[in-house]
Amino acid sequence: MKRVALLLRLGLGLLFVVASADKLLHPGEFVQIILNYHIVSQGPAVWAAALLPWLELSCGLALILNRAASGAALLITAMLAVFLAAEGSALARGLDISCGCFHSDPAAKGGLAWAMARDAGLFVLALLTTLRWESSPERERG
Amino acid sequence: MRITPLRTLQEAGYLLLLTLALGLAANALRPDGLPLFKVFQKDPGAPPYATLSPLAAADLLRKGQALFVDAREPKYFALAHVPGARNITPEQAKAGAADDLPRDKTLVIYCDSLACGRSHSLAGILLEKDYTVAVMQDGIEGWIMTRGPLEVSQ
The missing domain is CATH 3.40.250.10 (Rhodanese-like domain)
Incomplete structure (x- = not known):
């Protein structure tokens, strides 16, 4: 069980580090990806594009290094809930956009349903990771 | 050390503060930094065209x-x-x-x-x-x- 938890922590951490990379390099393009969802205006989109990739990186590294990992798992669960809501809303409105989860190409399109299914799976795993820490008497040292 | 909900929230708070500091510092240092304090159009959600x-x-x-x-x-x-x-x-x-x-x-x-x-x-x-x-x-x-x-x- 400990091995599964360790794999889960490292896997989620690595995934979020990878997800942050392209967005950190191209924040301008990431603003457009957020605007493509037609949920927030430019002001909040600019702030989200400036901070969200750093939050993904911080949480990913925290999980990998097992420092502040329970907080990181909680934040990743919350992020995935927000991503799922945004993707669901875009799908419901029939938007032909890409989720922008692992890249920052605003002209990309499609694959939202697949991204939503993937994020739903990740949400469950992140929630399990968070709950495991909440119920754990001692911090796991991987 | 026991991991309590309070401690989890504390850790999340630290990570959010770290993110804010890193994000603002990186944005200020990079040449293509985003205009965080620019006042955009007042109509919420309005595109710039x-x-x-x-x-x-x-x-x-x-x-x-x-x-x-x-x-x-x-x-x-x-x-x-x-x-x-x-x-x-x-x-x-x-x-x-x-x-x-x-x-x-x-x-x-x-x-x-x-x-x-x-x-x-x-x-x-x-x-x-x-x-x-x-x-x-x-x-x-x-x-x-x-x-x-x-x-x-x-």
Whole structure:
């Protein structure tokens, strides 16, 4: 069980580090990806594009290094809930956009349903990771 | 050390503070930093270009003040498009296909319908190239609904 938890922590951490990379390099393009969802205006989109990739990186590294990992798992669960809501809303409105989860190409399109299914799976795993820490008497040292 | 909900929230708070510090510092240091404190248009959700109804777009076209740009894939453009429209996808625009467009006209961009995002993607790209841009939000569907004329590629 400990091995599964360790794999889960490292896997989620690595995934979020990878997800942050392209967005950190191209924040301008990431603003457009957020605007493509037609949920927030430019002001909040600019702030989200400036901070969200750093939050993904911080949480990913925290999980990998097992420092502040329970907080990181909680934040990743919350992020995935927000991503799922945004993707669901875009799908419901029939938007032909890409989720922008692992890249920052605003002209990309499609694959939202697949991204939503993937994020739903990740949400469950992140929630399990968070709950495991909440119920754990001692911090796991991987 | 026991991991309590309070400790989890504390850790999350530390990570949020770290993120805020890193994000602001990196944005301030990089040459292409984002305009975090710029005051954007007051209308929430409004894009930085005009959005036109099909009738308003048709009026601009009649006056010779507009060129329609179809942001859809060529196969859909071939089926039906606004007469005289140019077919430029966002990908093609990024590759330089939009560099010869007229600068004395409003580029009215459209895609499938209200729901498609390609027109807005293309508008953003053309806006960066300093064109006068507007998006026909209802797309070709709205154009057809208002009985706008159509052209088919041979």
